[in-house]
Amino acid sequence: MLVRHNMVFQIGTTDLVISIMISQKRNTTEMTNMKKLFTICIFLLLVFYSCKKDKTENGIASEVTSEESIDKHIEDEEIPQIDVSELMNVMGGLMSGGATKDSTGQGMFLSNGQLNVDFLKSDAGKPMRKTFAQIAEVTLEEVDLSLTIMPDNDIVSVKHAQAIEEDLNNPKVEAYVKSGKASSNFLELITDARAEAKKRTANFKKLAQIEKEKFYKENPTWFALDESKEDTYIDSRNKMIYLPLGDASFADAVVEFIPGKPEGKTPEGALGPAQGSILLIDKDCVVMGIKGVLTLFFEDNVITNVNGPDIYVFEVGQIEPTHIEISKNGADWIDVGKIEGGTGSLDIHDSVKAGDTFNYIRLTDLDTYSGMPGADIDAVAAIGGALRMNLDSAVLFETGKYKLKDEGIKAIQELAVKMKDIKKGTITVEGHTDDVGSEATNKSLSLARAKSVSAELKKSITNTVFKWKEMGFGESKPLVENNSEENRAKNRRVEILILPN
The missing domain is CATH 3.30.1330.60 (OmpA-like domain)
Structure with a gap:
């Protein structure tokens, strides 16, 4: 179904009315097209202003509607007016891309055209929900309800995928649908959101299961201490990593940070579970800086040797050459090698004795430069651990x-x-x-x-x-x-x- 959307631009005493046709189908492609249509509107506005800047006595209106009335005159139609400054603010949000997870400067869409669900769900994104309601032709209440079942932009682990699936049956959404107040557009919106969520979570869990089976094939005598803890994570390069101890596998505290040059910072960004996204910014990961040194402590887990990789460093983007050392006490260190190239994993088998456990890890960025100041690390995990x-x-x-x-x-x-x-x-x-x-x-x-x-x-x-x-x-x-x-x-x-x- 095609629906007409009118916009009025006021410049002096001259009005420009632009109507565009928007499909009601709610998917990423249509939302991307929406961005393009708004861009065209701005272009037409500028052309109109340059042509009519000396003629302020008459109002001009043009309209494109459905196939029944292409050239229908709409001078007598009551059309809500949009102030140019307000429109430009909206456009700034829509066209910004919102590629980062920062609460400032984000738009409704990511740079890949995907709806920026994470931003819309946040407090910073509340003002943009009104614009989304206008585009989707639903109420603000319906926007808030639909966001509760829309999958996040990035699925970062199996447990995250399971949480998304649980949210699909939000009782508040079901109650609203049964109340009879739900608009047809809202019903279509949540239907599409549920379909997308089920498809994405099923695919994520399928790939995660493959990684889990690989781990147990390499470690046939291994067993999960507590199956409720296990989880599989994804890094910024879409590599899956199975961790038998789940969130407990990650480093817990910063012992020391020696920032490298030119701008090593935010060491606490390396703590806790991986976030998975290439879109991480400074506050979400540690920027090591060239030759930066980061020492981390595992409080409720240890590094120990298993068959296959024992340590995984979740770097953001390209893996920068990084030297790795481990220690039992934070004073005596064992060199276990370095990560570089296409993988962030490291096997400590050749450097330790069977059954040895280690609480400390030290990462040193090597003297390389690839457009970013040293390694950018989201998280560090002990793959087997205890x-x-x-x-x-x-x-x-x-x-x-x-x-x-x-x-x-x-x-x-x-x-x-x-x-x-x-x-x-x-x-x-x-x-x-x-x-x-x-x-x-x-x-x-x-x-x-x-x-x-x-x-x-x-x-x-x-x-x-x-x-x-x-x-x-x-x-x-x-x-x-x-x-x-x-x-x-x-x-x-x-x-x-x-x-x-």
Whole structure:
């Protein structure tokens, strides 16, 4: 169905009325055509103004309507008037491309012509929803409802795809449809949105399953510690990466950042799950800068060796040559190679012993330049990894003691509940102290505490097959420097590491 859209441009005492025909079919192609039509309108406006700038006594109106009345005169028709400045503001938004995820300067469309759903859903995009309502000929309420089921511009993981599918059955949308107030355009809009979402999520999950099967083919004895955690992610080059521990696989904290030249910045952009998009900007990823150095810490996971790649660096765009080192304590480093070319993955097999685990990773941008100042990193993940859980010694024990307090026993029982879905693996209980007292005393105390926690944990975990290890490290593996009472408290801890193999 074709519908006429009229626009009136006021210049002095002269009006220009332009009518364009817009298809009601709601898809990316039509929305892209909409951009082109608006561009034509602006061009016609400029031509008209140059021809009529000296004639202000008469109003001129022209109209193109449906095939029934091509040349119908519309002087007597009541047409809503659009101020030129308002129109230009709208056009600026429409034609900006909105290629970034920044809340400033975004338009209704991305540079590839795709509707900028992420922007429209955001608070910054609220003003543009009115324009979208006018184009789609639906109410603002219907725009808000339709956005709840429209798939995001980028699907970044299987869990994200599943969330999109769940949103398709939004009860508020269903209630509005049943109320009888829904316009035909709204019904068509949500029908198309649902069809697109189902197609995209099904394709994403199909490709993700292939990557998951590849991982287990390379690691036939591996099992997921907790299948509810697993997820498959996509990087900015559309490469799929299966991570058995899901979001827990990603680095959690910035230990040190030495920005490179000319403009290394935003190290926190490398933390947490990957976002997947090539459209990331400075605040969403770390810009290393040439020769920049970034050290990250894995708090609830560790790097360990599995068959195939062990580390994946989610770089944005082209993979810049980047040197990788790993460490158990943040002081002693092992060179495990570099990433470059077409892949962000790295296998540490030749550099470590079987069963070794590492909490730190250091990335150093090499001296190259490809239009961007060094590597741009969205996230860093341990592909296999292990679950790591910390217990505060102050909760577990009295100072200098290894017998569990009542609240310590309760804390261990609560931890056991979180571990109930883990059926087998190797559990290593590690005791750690601060630097107060002798090294020998601290090592002995830390081992005794590890054994106390292990014994209580065994009571609380049933119907599982685990291998158990208890280790005491004393003061040798501090999380932070022992230079204050606050930091010493952080270092007095018991860590529980669960490896799936």
